[in-house]
Amino acid sequence: MSAPPAVEISALVKRYGPATAVDGLTFTVAAGTITSVLGRNGAGKTTTIETCEGFRRPDAGTVRVLGLDPLRDGARLRPRVGVMLQEGTGFYPGARAAELLTHLARLHAHPLDVGPLVDRLGLAGSGPTPLRRLSGGERQRVALAAALVGRPELVFLDEPTAGLDPQARRDTWDLLTELRADGVTVVLTTHLIDEAERLSDHVVIIDAGRLLAEGSPQELTAGAADDIIRFGGPPRLDLASLRAALPAAAQVHEVAPGTYEVAAVVDPRLLATLTSWCAANDILAEGLQVGHRTLEDVFLELTGRVEGSGSGPARGPGRPARESGPADGWPGRGERPADGWPADGAAGGTGPRS
Amino acid sequence: MTFSPAPGAAPVGRMLLAQSVFETRLLLRNGEQLLLTAVIPVVLLWLLTAAPVFDTGRYERVEFLVPGILALCVMSTAFTSLAIATGYERRYGALKRLAASPIPRWTLLLAKALTVLVVEAVQVALVCGLGLALGWEPSGSPLSVAALLLAGTLAFAGLGLLMAGTLRAEATLAAANLLYLLLLVLGGVVIPLDGFPDGLRSVLGLTPTGALASSLRSVLADGDGLPFGAVAVLTAWAVAGLAAAARWFRWE
Structure with a gap:
């Protein structure tokens, strides 16, 4: 330019x-x-x-x-x-x-x-x-x-x-x-x-x-630290059986009601395992997304470090970052409320998926 | 439609005209402002001329009232109305937004001044017209009257802008209305200052309203020349008010 x-x-x-x-x-x-x-x-x-x-x-x-x-x-x-x-x-x-x-x-x-x-x-x-x-x-x-x-x-x-x-x-x-x-x-x-x-x-x-x-x-x-799969479905799924089906290193969380994340080394086999589990449990996984970090992940990592170093101003009630708002940048998800910052006071150096 | 850039400021004369017309239109559409600037002065003049409520001493009632009501008009427009309008413009960010537009600050201030003068001209026409219809026979020099009205306008405008630029909009609204009411009663507008105790009377004579009303009366009713004492009082208020406004006015 x-x-x-x-x-x-x-x-x-x-x-x-x-x-x-x-x-x-x-x-x-x-x-x-x-x-x-x-x-x-x-x-x-x-x-x-x-x-x-x-x-x-x-x-x-x-x-x-x-x-x-x-x-x-x-x-x-x-x-x-x-x-x-x-x-x-x-x-x-x-x-x-x-x-x-x-x-x-x-x-x-x-x-x-x-x-x-x-x-x-x-x-x-x-x-x-x-x-x-x-x-x-x-x-x-x-x-x-x-x-x-x-x-x-x-x-x-x-x-x-x-x-x-x-x-x-x-x-x-x-x-x-x-x-x-x-x-x-x-x-x-x-x-x-x-x-x-x-x-x-x-x-x-x-x-x-x-x-x-x-x-x-x-x-x-770019340059994701972890691979990740996100999907939406009914809230409060029994994740124990999913964890059992996936490799031991995989982590599964319901990050918001009806919003799930699987952090693992994502390969075709893992994806197939996940979709098979969904099929077996009659779950239509919505907005299934593989791989890249969203800007929100980057943002939380970056600002989390600042929070952790204690130089940021004091902020709202300390709740785990991921419970306060659904992942944005997620296709088809609802809008974040206008001032719906993820509450980040306690997130500190701990990443959302650690 | 295309948004392709074509930036440029309008000629400054056009901006001045546009801003003055815009502000005047908003003012004339505002019911509360019209009540203060037109309805109250006209009704007071008419009622108090018709009915002997206060003793106007050596003056005919209409002879006493027209100069006082003219002072009230100046106060209502250059002080109360200007303070309230500017206070809310500031509160809603209109002034800040204009500061980011091509209009220069002096043009904006001049437009406000022109708006005040246009409204005052309408008021003077209304009040004098009604006064003449009620049998008023003015004396004195129109130039002296114009000079006093201008000095009074500057004195009130400084105070109005100071208030609007430093207080919250709601506080400005309350205070400007309260002062309007107090000075209507105590400023020699409809009640002669002679009726007040000596000490209070000399203080009230030094208020912009008292100075303007009594000096307009000495010109219009007594046929005196330009009363320099009153001009000095009004000028002092104008200098102090405008300087303080320039110093402490906050745009947001």
Whole structure:
């Protein structure tokens, strides 16, 4: 890729009083890609994005957006960059959706037509309702449309799908893919692992303000430590008989009700044994998936290490990581709740399958 | 539709016009704001002119009331309404979102000022029109009146923005309405300050409302020239309020 990077963040540090929100973060965003900044709540995602948007002054390090300094060159940068603030904020409470978008369009030289944009985002039905009375999901879509209406070459979207229902989330993913196809660079933050995995060309995983890993989802999930088979079925299967059928080294767990994992050296024979056992027990294994780690596995391994070293902030109730949420990235599984982070306080250095 | 990039800011004049029209439209659509800025002043002027509720001393009732109600209009728009609207814009991130848009900050502030002036012009037309219909005969120089209205606007706007930029939106709503009510009663708007004890009266005369109402009255009812004392009081409030707002206003 020969084009200069859309965003270059180098050794960025941002503190709020005694708390360090971003701690020496470095990454770049290639032009024309979708890049996800993935991390928990409080990992420093919003601070990073808002520094790129010119809302925050770095305590150290540099940020360049389209080759410009967001603070010094803000006036030149703002027409070229679309911004979606967190939680669908950024609206006049008494304005209507189309009215706000029409107004923002007037601040730009070659804006999108508001009518088709409103239709495209499914907001036509909101009519004369003031924005403060719209649902959270509708406001999110207004905020997304507001980021796009000026036809920017780069958009920063802070948790664009938070609070959306599964269908709206998929629609948003489609829209973002369309943006990329039309040549818009997309930088988004998310705490949804499956979102980062399915949508992005590049994933930047941060925790406690530091870069843990970056790469394409494929790169990040390559090099599995263990092979694994996942499948879905009725909850509370008798796993003892399955364990008996499989090689002794194989580990079998029901990681969530109706979701099973077999960790073993996976070969055709093992798979055949598993499916035979299913057939014998009249179990239709759903979404059977062999082999590669999901991004969630990678994420939990990475952030688990940070937790284990004691440098991460204290977090929620300590429960085994895998019991608090079904494996995402799992074909056909339900959506993770918007803030359904796996509770990880106690996960520590112990991997999910150890 | 295509999202292919075509970035660019609109010409600044167009942004200023768009922002002013947008904010004015939102304001004129807001029922609570209209109650404060139009309904209450007009009803008060009409009722208190028709019925002798307070002793207006040496002035005809309408002669006393029109200047006071004009001061109330300035307070309602440049202080109460501006504070509440800005407080909620801040709370819902509208200001932050605009800060990320191509509109320069000075253009946004100028648009807010124009919005206030447009609403005030409507108010002045309403109140003066009603006053004339009720037999009001103004004296004094319109230029002096305009200067006082402008000085009062700046004084109130500084305080309104300071409040909106530092308090929570709900607190701004409550405090702005409370001050409106207190100064309506105590600011020489409809009740002559002469009726209050001396000490309190001199304090009330130094409030923006007291200074604006009494100086408008001395011009419009007594035909005095520009009262520089009141202009100094209003200017002091304006400088202090705007400086404090510039210093402590938080955009989010």
